[in-house]
Amino acid sequence: MIRIRGLAKRLGTKQVLDGLDLEIATGETVVVIGRSGTGKSVLLKHIVGLMEPDRGAIEIDGEDIVGMKESDLNRIRMRFGMLFQGSALFDSLTVGENVGLALREHLRLPAAEIRRRVAERLEWVGLQGVEDMKPASLSGGMRKRVGLARAIAMDPAFILYDEPTTGLDPIMADVIDQLIRDMQRRLQVTSVVVTHDLASAFKVGDRFAMLDQGRIIFQGTPEEMRSTAHPLARQFMEGTSAGPVRA
Amino acid sequence: MEELIAIRGARYARRRVFDWIAEVGRLALLLGDAARHTVPALRSFGLVIQQMSAIGVGSLGLVFVVSLFTGAVAAVQAAYQFSSMVPLKYLGAVIIRSVIIELGPVLTALVVGGRVGASIAAELGTMKVTEQIDALRAMAINPVRYLVVPRLIASIVMLPVVTIFANAIAIFGGFVVAVTAVGVSPHVYETGVKQFFFMKDLYSGLLKAMFFGAIIGTMGCHYGFATEGGAEGVGQATTRAVVGACVLVLISDYVLANVLFRFIFAE
Numbered sequence: 001m002i003r004i005r006g007l008a009k010r011l012g013t014k015q016v017l018d019g020l021d022l023e024i025a026t027g028e029t030v031v032v033i034g035r036s037g038t039g040k041s042v043l044l045k046h047i048v049g050l051m052e053p054d055r056g057a058i059e060i061d062g063e064d065i066v067g068m069k070e071s072d073l074n075r076i077r078m079r080f081g082m083l084f085q086g087s088a089l090f091d092s093l094t095v096g097e098n099v100g101l102a103l104r105e106h107l108r109l110p111a112a113e114i115r116r117r118v119a120e121r122l123e124w125v126g127l128q129g130v131e132d133m134k135p136a137s138l139s140g141g142m143r144k145r146v147g148l149a150r151a152i153a154m155d156p157a158f159i160l161y162d163e164p165t166t167g168l169d170p171i172m173a174d175v176i177d178q179l180i181r182d183m184q185r186r187l188q189v190t191s192v193v194v195t196h197d198l199a200s201a202f203k204v205g206d207r208f209a210m211l212d213q214g215r216i217i218f219q220g221t222p223e224e225m226r227s228t229a230h231p232l233a234r235q236f237m238e239g240t241s242a243g244p245v246r247a
Numbered sequence: 248m249e250e251l252i253a254i255r256g257a258r259y260a261r262r263r264v265f266d267w268i269a270e271v272g273r274l275a276l277l278l279g280d281a282a283r284h285t286v287p288a289l290r291s292f293g294l295v296i297q298q299m300s301a302i303g304v305g306s307l308g309l310v311f312v313v314s315l316f317t318g319a320v321a322a323v324q325a326a327y328q329f330s331s332m333v334p335l336k337y338l339g340a341v342i343i344r345s346v347i348i349e350l351g352p353v354l355t356a357l358v359v360g361g362r363v364g365a366s367i368a369a370e371l372g373t374m375k376v377t378e379q380i381d382a383l384r385a386m387a388i389n390p391v392r393y394l395v396v397p398r399l400i401a402s403i404v405m406l407p408v409v410t411i412f413a414n415a416i417a418i419f420g421g422f423v424v425a426v427t428a429v430g431v432s433p434h435v436y437e438t439g440v441k442q443f444f445f446m447k448d449l450y451s452g453l454l455k456a457m458f459f460g461a462i463i464g465t466m467g468c469h470y471g472f473a474t475e476g477g478a479e480g481v482g483q484a485t486t487r488a489v490v491g492a493c494v495l496v497l498i499s500d501y502v503l504a505n506v507l508f509r510f511i512f513a514e
Contacts (some may be wrong), residue, residue: 050381077386077387089376091373092370102387105291
């Protein structure tokens with residue numbers, strides 16, 4: 001379970017997170033939606049300890065990670081997989097080395113076992129025989145899938161997705177959505193998906209949380225999201241410039 | 248009006264001083280972190296070997312050209328300055344001492360500093376702005392252990408190695424010019440070289456090269472990790488790393504020359 005309480009973070013002069021509260025139950029997939037620049041990615045980075053909040057607590061299965069020592073934090077991080085917005089694949093490594101990096105660094109497994117696991121994870125995301133390719137030669141959709149294979153290499157208990165479908169064509173976006181669903185079924189993971197792609201959000205989310213001005217301003221099931229009367233959530237759903245938020 | 252300008256000037260100066268102190272602090276933290284992770288990093292020795300190849304072997308071509316012409320120019324200049332005042336039998340002696348003590352280590356450091364400092368800063372800077380360093384941390388892999396320590400060790404080890412190569416090539420370059428253009432016989436050149444070759448000169452040059460290697464690796468990693476923004480940030484980091492490395496190499500050369508020849512190798 002992930003429990004976030006009173007999370008606050010200021011970046012420069014902007015108060016990005018301002019007392020944010022959010023709970024994500026074990027096995028649940030929560031979609032965090034919100035306009036660009038509202039701090040969705042910042043929230044994800046706090047959950048995995050990549051950023052230190054100014055205030056607040058982040059509990060991962062009851063352990064508060066705020067102010068935790070790097071070694072303890074790494075123990076928690078090993079239970080996480082994260083798919084970055086731009087995939088963040090390591091350019092200098094091949095696809096196989098990217099997917100197998102955490103296995104090589106953290107587990108004393110024989111090389112053959114690592115190769116087998118890498119091939120298995122790549123197969124799960126629908127890629128075969130790409131182990132020796134370099135990330136630069138992959139398409140956007142393939143990069144996302146390799147990023148996902150890397151995120152699930154260590155059998156994580158939690159997966160964080162940062163804009164998983166951004167920049168993809170609708171068909172490839174649907175492939176990624178299906179993969180997110182597959183991972184939920186296959187690994188029974190707890191997931192947080194940050195997106196502003198509503199079509200994708202409705203396909204993968206068990207629950208919605210809308211972020212605005214540093215706080216969660218709306219939470220609910222996909223049905224509640226569809227029928228919400230909350231003015232900003234409504235405006236976001238309808239994708240109109242007329243509403244409480246003006247450009 | 249003048250009072251306002253004075254206040255603004257004072258604020259600007261104060262901000263620059265604080266920025267500079269913060270920069271030194273970040274650098275010290277990075278080095279401290281690297282020192283703590285040196286032993287764990289040595290367990291992944293393959294990464295160190297990979298960097299040694301990139302930093303050392305990859306620089307040999309460039310160093311070959313620079314050293315060959317450095318030795319050649321040294322021979323021409325020395326012959327010109329000797330004129331008829333100093334016998335040409337000392338040409339080899341002047342070349343070997345100037346190359347081993349000063350020209351070899353410093354020019355190698357400046358050339359490798361430009362090439363390697365830029366390459367490290369650009370690579371790490373690009374990794375920073377494309378979230379690859381965040382990805383490493385999210386995978387519980389310490390980026391200092393995985394990226395910084397192998398580059399630092401490789402720079403410290405390979406700079407002296409490349410410097411030995413540069414010394415040999417420069418002495419050969421001097422030999423070619425001395426024999427073909429100045430008219431010194433090969434035997435005379437060789438005698439001068441042998442007579443004035445002292446191990447302490449070689450040690451002092453290599454010790455300097457090790458320091459220069461540390462400076463180049465540190466500047467590349469520090470500015471790479473400090474990169475902000477996109478392509479523009481990477482460009483700025485690269486420039487700062489190269490300029491920082493070259494300036495610090497020259498300053499530390501002066502300091503090391505004093506320490507080495509006044510205290511450690513004092514006659």
